[in-house]
Amino acid sequence: MTAESFIILLYILVLASYVGFELINKVPPTLHTPLMSGSNAISGITIVGAIIACNVLDYGATSKWLGMIALILATVNVVGGYALTDRMLKMFKKK
Amino acid sequence: MSILIQIAYLIASILFIIGIKMLGRTNTARKGNFLSSIGMFIAIFATVIQVEAVTLIDILICVIIGSAIGLIIAYKVQMTKVPEMVALFNGFGGLASLAVALADFWLNTQEKGLIVDQITGISVAISILIGGVTFTGSMIAYMKLNGKVSGKAITFTGQHLINLILLIASIVVTIFALNDFSNPMFMIVLAILSLVIGVLVVIPIGGADMPVVISLLNSYSGMAACATGFVLNNNVLIVAGALVGASGIILTQIMCKAMNRSLVNVLLGGFGQTTGGANQVDGSEITVKEVGVEEAAQIFDSVSSLIIVPGYGMAVAQAQHAIRELSELCEKRNINVRFAIHPVAGRMPGHMNVLLAEANISYDKLIEMDEINDDFANTDLVFVVGANDVVNPAAKTNPDSPIFGMPVLNVEKAQTVIVTKRSMGKGYAGIENELFGADNCLMLFGDAKQTITKLVGELKEL
Numbered sequence: 001m002t003a004e005s006f007i008i009l010l011y012i013l014v015l016a017s018y019v020g021f022e023l024i025n026k027v028p029p030t031l032h033t034p035l036m037s038g039s040n041a042i043s044g045i046t047i048v049g050a051i052i053a054c055n056v057l058d059y060g061a062t063s064k065w066l067g068m069i070a071l072i073l074a075t076v077n078v079v080g081g082y083a084l085t086d087r088m089l090k091m092f093k094k095k
Numbered sequence: 096m097s098i099l100i101q102i103a104y105l106i107a108s109i110l111f112i113i114g115i116k117m118l119g120r121t122n123t124a125r126k127g128n129f130l131s132s133i134g135m136f137i138a139i140f141a142t143v144i145q146v147e148a149v150t151l152i153d154i155l156i157c158v159i160i161g162s163a164i165g166l167i168i169a170y171k172v173q174m175t176k177v178p179e180m181v182a183l184f185n186g187f188g189g190l191a192s193l194a195v196a197l198a199d200f201w202l203n204t205q206e207k208g209l210i211v212d213q214i215t216g217i218s219v220a221i222s223i224l225i226g227g228v229t230f231t232g233s234m235i236a237y238m239k240l241n242g243k244v245s246g247k248a249i250t251f252t253g254q255h256l257i258n259l260i261l262l263i264a265s266i267v268v269t270i271f272a273l274n275d276f277s278n279p280m281f282m283i284v285l286a287i288l289s290l291v292i293g294v295l296v297v298i299p300i301g302g303a304d305m306p307v308v309i310s311l312l313n314s315y316s317g318m319a320a321c322a323t324g325f326v327l328n329n330n331v332l333i334v335a336g337a338l339v340g341a342s343g344i345i346l347t348q349i350m351c352k353a354m355n356r357s358l359v360n361v362l363l364g365g366f367g368q369t370t371g372g373a374n375q376v377d378g379s380e381i382t383v384k385e386v387g388v389e390e391a392a393q394i395f396d397s398v399s400s401l402i403i404v405p406g407y408g409m410a411v412a413q414a415q416h417a418i419r420e421l422s423e424l425c426e427k428r429n430i431n432v433r434f435a436i437h438p439v440a441g442r443m444p445g446h447m448n449v450l451l452a453e454a455n456i457s458y459d460k461l462i463e464m465d466e467i468n469d470d471f472a473n474t475d476l477v478f479v480v481g482a483n484d485v486v487n488p489a490a491k492t493n494p495d496s497p498i499f500g501m502p503v504l505n506v507e508k509a510q511t512v513i514v515t516k517r518s519m520g521k522g523y524a525g526i527e528n529e530l531f532g533a534d535n536c537l538m539l540f541g542d543a544k545q546t547i548t549k550l551v552g553e554l555k556e557l
Binding site: 001003005006009012013016017018019020021023024025026027028029030031032033034035036037038039040041042043044045046047048049050051052053054055056057058061062063064066067068069070071072073074075076077078079080081082083084085086087088089090091092093094 | 108111112114115116118119120121124125127128129131132135138139142143145146147149150153154157158160161162164165166168169170172174177178180181184185187188190191192194195196197198199201202205206212214215309310313316317319320321323324325326327328329330331332333334335336337338339340341342343344345346349436438443444445446448449452453455457458459461463
């Protein structure tokens with residue numbers, strides 16, 4: 001990675017972190033659990049990296065197996081996270 | 096082709112931001128979660144179309160296995176067990192980030208024989224370190240929350256020194272790894288060190304501090320994904336990871352504030368274990384007034400305003416549905432029923448809200464501490480269900496108390512307080528609760544669910 005592209009990635013990191021801080025600051029406590037579970041599902045974005053790591057043709061390669069393990073785990077995180085969050089949010093009702 | 100993938104990642108990032116924004120409002124939350132999942136789907140789809148056709152089947156198998164496990168857990172789990180499930184999912188995400196970073200490193204340095212640059216190398220090391228800590232830390236949190244490991248703080252002498260040594264060792268190993276990419280041992284040792292650190296960092300933290308720990312680990316899993324984004328030079332990982340990392344930090348801060356403790360204080364752990372001396376000073380045992388179910392029912396029958404204060408004990412006893420029955424019955428009698436929710440009641444932020452929502456209690460009846468605290472003084476009856484430290488007036492009056500300064504619910508100001516509790520056991524902080532000895536406080540001993548069910552039965556007959 002060149003220093004220039006690293007700096008660009010740092011910009012993205014800083015700005016996205018700022019957005020994250022701003023978004024969460026005003027969330028009512030009622031929603032803290034679904035919010036945490038929902039953002040937890042988003043952190044499963046590492047699934048994208050896992051798919052790329054799986055993209056090796058050699059089944060003898062350590063990296064391929066690491067990638068496949070990562071893919072299973074990340075999928076549990078993503079699918080389970082979104083499903084659990086949805087199940088919780090479905091229950092929040094105002095009468 | 097590549098530009099289309101980049102655009103897809105950009106759309107995914109936007110959907111994540113909008114999704115989190117909408118998750119912050121009760122009427123849009125569900126849609127927000129849905130949008131964020133669409134973003135995830137777009138990101139996954141854009142990645143899958145660039146892989147070799149032959150590996151597609153491997154990817155599909157892994158995704159099917161992972162989805163099946165995720166869906167079974169998500170739909171089978173009881174709502175009281177949500178905190179440990181979030182911890183479990185979180186741990187999986189952390190381990191996945193570790194594995195992805197290690198896989199990429201392995202592919203380049205071992206299988207392709209390339210030399211990676213220092214920035215990528217450091218990113219790999221950070222990914223492994225944070226991912227590993229997130230994994231074992233979350234697993235310990237998971238086991239503490241479901242009782243497989245004692246929820247008490249586990250402390251031993253030299254704990255912090257060992258953690259410090261391990262952290263220094265990780266940095267040293269990283270430096271070695273960066274200087275000799277051909278030797279993969281260093282990164283493996285780093286991975287093992289990170290797993291050990293994760294265990295040691297979470298074991299000294301007690302059960303009731305779990306809201307803070309889960310928030311923090313959630314933040315870590317985002318940071319791990321973010322670091323992996325630097326390894327793979329992938330924007331969507333950085334954006335999504337940073338969003339989660341930042342939001343986790345904010346939630347952690349909110350939790351710490353609610354307990355009037357600094358993050359460092361929580362992380363150093365051992366809360367409530369070393370404070371025995373300070374409480375023995377007054378020496379006097381608290382004498383409590385017991386009340387039976389029949390008598391309690393008569394009190395409920397005579398009031399016109401009621402505030403219910405739920406705590407972790409309600410979750411343990413699964414008493415939320417019984418409480419719903421009780422509140423409906425009271426409302427039929429024209430009693431004004433509201434719920435006072437302390438920010439750290441339960442084992443994760445907003446835990447009580449989820450359980451009461453599950454029991455079909457309208458969320459506009461759940462009032463935050465700051466909004467309801469002044470109302471206790473003109474309330475006839477407060478019903479405390481399985482809460483202890485969050486209603487202890489010592490936090491306001493006794494400077495020697497370990498929880499002194501923590502914001503608490505002013506329940507003692509109400510005309511009458513009924514506390515349902517299994518026994519006179521102490522709360523998490525291990526201290527006497529002065530509330531129980533107060534003149535206007537009555538103790539209703541028993542399992543919360545059974546007691547409230549009996550109470551409902553009595554009330555119906557009145």
